[in-house]
Amino acid sequence: MIRKGGAAMTEYTLAQVDLLQFNCRKALKNLLPEDQQTLRSQWSPDSKEQKFEHVWSSNAIEGAKVGLRDTTKILDKGLTGNGNRISDLLATLDLGRAYDDMLFFVKNQTPISEQMIKELHYDLTKLSEPDISGQYRTTAVHPAQSTHNPYSQPFEIRPQMEDLVKWIPDAQARLHPVAFAAQLHLKFVTIHPFQDGNGRLARLLMNMALLENGYPLVNILPDSDHRGAYLDALEACQTSNGIDGAPLENLVASYVGQIYKNRLAAIKLKGREREWKLDRHDEFSFNIGYKWQSLGDAIYDETSPVSVRYHHALNKVFKDHFDDGYSFYMADEISNGVANDTACYWARYFAARVLFADGASDAEIMKRLDQFRFDDLDWNEEKFQETSKQALYRARVDLFIQLSDKFPELNDSLIQMVSNEVYNGSTEFRNYVKKYCAEHGKEPGYLNFSELT
Structure with a gap:
């Protein structure tokens, strides 16, 4: 079990994740077409609910105070909500736009490149931090509350980003898609190429990798337990002796496995609803x-x-x-x-x-x-x-x-x-x-x- 402050999440191996994925797809085919479509629509990254949850959770991990309800109002109706900071409102609009960019790249099967990453960052910070949009940082940064600084120095960013882009095709062919998504997130956030927005962009890149390979969107919940487990996994990966991606891979696999478990339960419930109606x-x-x-x-x-x-x-x-x-x-x-x-x-x-x-x-x-x-x-x-x-x-x-x-x-x-x-x-x-x-x-x-x- 992955634990943080008393909370627990079931661990799943990559093989278990794939078995759950297979069982989920098989069970879904047993439903009536209209029930299949209902569930697929709910689970689609194109759905408003998926987008709103991602924007809310990813921003909240970085300290934004806009709740899910206000996030929905801002993105869906253009309302500002009650008492939200201007910076948080702008960050909400920015991430909503970057999320749409991410889906566009997935649907068009656009290979990840430095240019794509800069475009994503530009939209991610266009309103909230226009002075740094799409530009690699030129000053050093240090993680809060940590004695170890894994982040690259400014002069290392460009060559390391070039290496990251070159690493991607081989890693995609060699690694399990869930492991690749976690490794991509880890490598990017460890380089930390931008002055701000690296965590949100890392989670977009991770989900891009998952969606391109038929896996579900993963939203890291921002409550203290899940956020803590996520940050602990990142810190455990970024050791002073180098990078070990296993902790983050395990966490992402656990999220994906739990999503499939929830989907299987939803499929079973939908089948029972149909049986109940017929009865x-x-x-x-x-x-x-x-x-x-x-x-x-x-x-x-x-x-x-x-x-x-x-x-x-x-x-x-x-x-x-x-x-x-x-x-x-x-x-x-x-x-x-x-x-x-x-x-x-x-x-x-x-x-x-x-x-x-x-x-x-x-x-x-x-x-x-x-x-x-x-x-x-x-x-x-x-x-x-x-x-x-x-x-x-x-x-x-x-x-x-x-x-x-x-x-x-x-x-x-x-x-x-x-x-x-x-x-x-x-x-x-x-x-x-x-x-x-x-x-x-x-x-x-x-x-x-x-x-x-």
């Missing part, structure tokens, strides 16, 4: 169906007046025209176990899912049953005689659209119905819905197919 829907459908037990029994009894009227409407479309295709439709639509008595089951299923779903009164339901006829809807024998899956898929989508047009008061129930058919249907059916809507110019509207798929 709740199944429970809802079950309760609705049996809430109207008396009417359901009447529908099941084919001799009752209700059943005669109801089957006249439903069987015209389904029982009489699907033939062999109807068995496949029922198996795919509901389950194999209920395909034996399709007419009666479909009547009860449709009644529970559509006619009863909004809690209408018995009188209203009877009125709907009388209105519920398909004589004037756009159906024909040829459409239902086709046995291909595409025809069945088209029939399903057409039915939902026509029912929604015919009975606007059932809209919400139909949307719920379509939602479940798309979510629970095969990938082939989801793809067909997209294709159908595109071909027929169906825009996201009352059925909202684009969101559902």
Whole structure:
């Protein structure tokens, strides 16, 4: 365990980090596409939340007093917050701009060079310290509260920065990406080429190396424990006998490992949320169906007046025209176990899912049953005689659209119905819905197919 002042962080080896990365990617693929996209958006370095946290934490490590909430206000809305020092406000804007530069270089796969580093430093200090922006220092600096000074002398900076840039390609090929990112951070901050901003720039370079290799953004938390562990690791690396990168490598690996552990937990939670929603829907459908037990029994009894009227409407479309295709439709639509008595089951299923779903009164339901006829809807024998899956898929989508047009008061129930058919249907059916809507110019509207798929 990495400890500082009682706080603890689990240590991860580089091999463990890679295993966690693999498990995270594998688990993510098991989620529905929309859930995958939600999590990827949250974790993306392009997200505002990731940017705001980086700017806040990196500045706070250097002593800035702007909190995360005010950092968000400054970068997102241009507000100044309450009681913040002008220097801290300017530093917030500067690091926000430098962060965007870093992402630009990552996306364009720009090799690290002295020119790039100077450009990053220029934007990092453009407002807060314009006199030193993008210029190597010309005076000596010394770390606070340390008897050992690892920082390069001014005359050593240029040749050592040239050596650093030359070292990068070989190190990238030789080292694990997490180890390379930590070593890059350490070497740069030990040279300390600028008068100010070296720590913030070192953390940008470290994250650039991580992101370029598919690893997550690492934000060193600025609380006393995490900040202390970070500074202790740097000091342990910068010994009087030379540079040993192991302490910082271990710390960065621990951060990356913990990020993947948190992501795995988020993936698991997202999967449970989806299961919970499906369970709740199944429970809802079950309760609705049996809430109207008396009417359901009447529908099941084919001799009752209700059943005669109801089957006249439903069987015209389904029982009489699907033939062999109807068995496949029922198996795919509901389950194999209920395909034996399709007419009666479909009547009860449709009644529970559509006619009863909004809690209408018995009188209203009877009125709907009388209105519920398909004589004037756009159906024909040829459409239902086709046995291909595409025809069945088209029939399903057409039915939902026509029912929604015919009975606007059932809209919400139909949307719920379509939602479940798309979510629970095969990938082939989801793809067909997209294709159908595109071909027929169906825009996201009352059925909202684009969101559902």
